[in-house]
Amino acid sequence: MSKILIRGAKVLGGEAQDVLIDGETIEAVGAGLSAEGADVIEAEGKILLPGLVDLHTHLREPGREDSETVLTGTRAAASGGYTAVFAMANTFPVADTAGVVEQVYRLGQEHGYCDVQPIGAVTVGLEGSKLAELGAMHESAAGVTVFSDDGKCVHDAVIMRRALEYVKAFGGVIAQHAQEPRLTEGAQMNEGIVSAELGLGGWPAVAEESIIARDVLLAEHVGSRVHICHLSTAGSVEIVRWAKSRGIDVTAEVTPHHLLLTDEMVRSYNPVYKVNPPLRTERDVMALREALADGTIDIVATDHAPHPHEDKDCEWAAAAMGMVGLETALSVVQQTMVETGLLTWEAVADRMSYAPARIGQAKGHGRPVSAGEPANLTLLDSAYRGEVDPAGFASRSRNTPYEGRELPGRVTHTFLRGRATVVDGKLA
Structure with a gap:
């Protein structure tokens, strides 16, 4: 070169x-x-910033190449300024074995637009009943250190405790999709005034907050690391802030869309605004921004969730949940955090490069812009x-x-x- x-x-x-x-x-x-x-x-x-690192990306390959592939997803990542992404495990087959995570890892190496670090599933098939091969995935060529059933919650407290205990042995982290399933059956959007007016099933904040509260206590009890995916409510912010004040080893992320958009957008019934967790209220948005600014929330993660046209161009109830985000993330952070005076560019480098690289142990990424x-x-x-x-x-x-x-x-x-x-x- x-x-x-x-x-x-x-x-x-x-x-x-x-x-x-x-x-x-x-x-x-x-x-x-x-x-x-x-x-x-x-x-x-x-x-000039250090290359961005996304701790929460859905690349869909293997199994849903109609939505995204490792090639197209990493091209999108590079376009958005990312040099490393962590690929979630909810593929088909699920990335719950060494073989699948190695396949994703090698595809990233072959395509070369950014580094791809697979995230391993916590439970077999994301079914929540039996631990996946956490050790084998960690010892594989992919060297998995982050595990998540994202898209589903590890709702069984015993399974969650065992997972936290297991990864402690090699310094791994469990990234939890905080959603109590019994409280979100039939849920379509944030529970509140707008859901009542629109007649859509409400998704209560407590469904997220109750899982976060349980998991930070489990992490404290076990002495292990837990990471909260796509935190979305003001109440969740307060729980994480309390946990950090106690010295619990918890980190948290917020998505760009939860920093900008609110449940008022759902009045259009446009399924492009249907996402998990749902868009919340203006009060929640302001609390998330403040928490990202003061460090209660550690990082911005995209939760890039691509879907083919037919999965979104339909009635609201039938539409898939999720939004693409890799190519717009930095722009949204600039608008919501930098131009509002809440973050400097140096702080953006921390929230979008240094900290996610540190949490995910992404070697060679999240490094200072300096000689050597x-x-x-x-x-x-x-x-x-x-x-x-x-x-x-x-x-x-x-x-x-x-x-x-x-x-x-x-x-x-x-x-x-x-x-x-x-x-x-x-x-x-």
């Missing part, structure tokens, strides 16, 4: 500096670096404004809630170990 000089970028939103990449590594960071023998990228006014570090980088034109057009997505699916909405920011370049995967806003 030739040398690349990124000239005049605002590193983490700070002073303009040059960044020289040599091969897979950052060779130097500073002002007025020599461009001799290097390809030059003029980056004046743009923000792997050249995993994202260059953002934060001054850009444009309407979201899903026709231009790299993802195989188009189920975005932001179609036609103006969002700020555009990823112009993404580098994976010094190799450009996105150049001038287009896939390399």
Whole structure:
């Protein structure tokens, strides 16, 4: 690989500096670096961040390649500024064995748009009754450290305790989809005024909060690590804040859509707004933003959930739950957190790169933009404004809630170990 000089970028939103990449590594960071023998990228006014890391992505392969594949999903990730993603286990077959997680891991290596770290299922077939091969998945070539039945809750307290005990031996983490199933039977949207007016089955906040409360207590009892997926309510924030004050080893994530959208969107009956957990109230949105700002919520994770057209273009009750998010995540965070003054760009680097890499143990990712570090980088034109057009997505699916909405920011370049995967806003 030739040398690349990124000239005049605002590193983490700070002073303009040059960044020289040599091969897979950052060779130097500073002002007025020599461009001799290097390809030059003029980056004046743009923000340079460490490559983004998503701890919660659905790549759908194997089994639902009509929705997404490892290739299309990682192309979407690169387009959004990501250099590493963690692929959830709810595939067909379920990623509950060493063989399946190794298949996903190797597909990521072959395609090369970003690193793919599989997440292993907690229970066999996501059925919640028997622990999956956690140890075998960890010892496999994929080296799985994060386990989740996402899409379903590990609702049995005994199974959850056993899982927490098991992964403690090798420093793993259980990522819980907090949803008490008995409280959400027939649920279609957030339980509240809007659900009552629309006549749709309500999804109460307590269904999430009760599981989080139980699991942080189990983690404390066992002395293990628990991660809360897609936290969505103000009450959940308070439980996690309390748990952290007690020294419990808990981390939590919020999605971009829960930072921006509310249950008022459901009045349109457009299934693009149907998601699990559901869009909540304005009060919840404000609480989530504040919690992300003060560190109660550790990271932003996309919960990128692609679906084919026919699974969304139908009546609300029959529609699948989920939204694509990899290609719009950084823009939503810019709008909701940076432009509101709640986060600096340095803090964005923490919530979208450093912290998720640390939680998931993503080697070589979430590293500082400094000499000697792997050249995993994202260059953002934060001054850009444009309407979201899903026709231009790299993802195989188009189920975005932001179609036609103006969002700020555009990823112009993404580098994976010094190799450009996105150049001038287009896939390399």
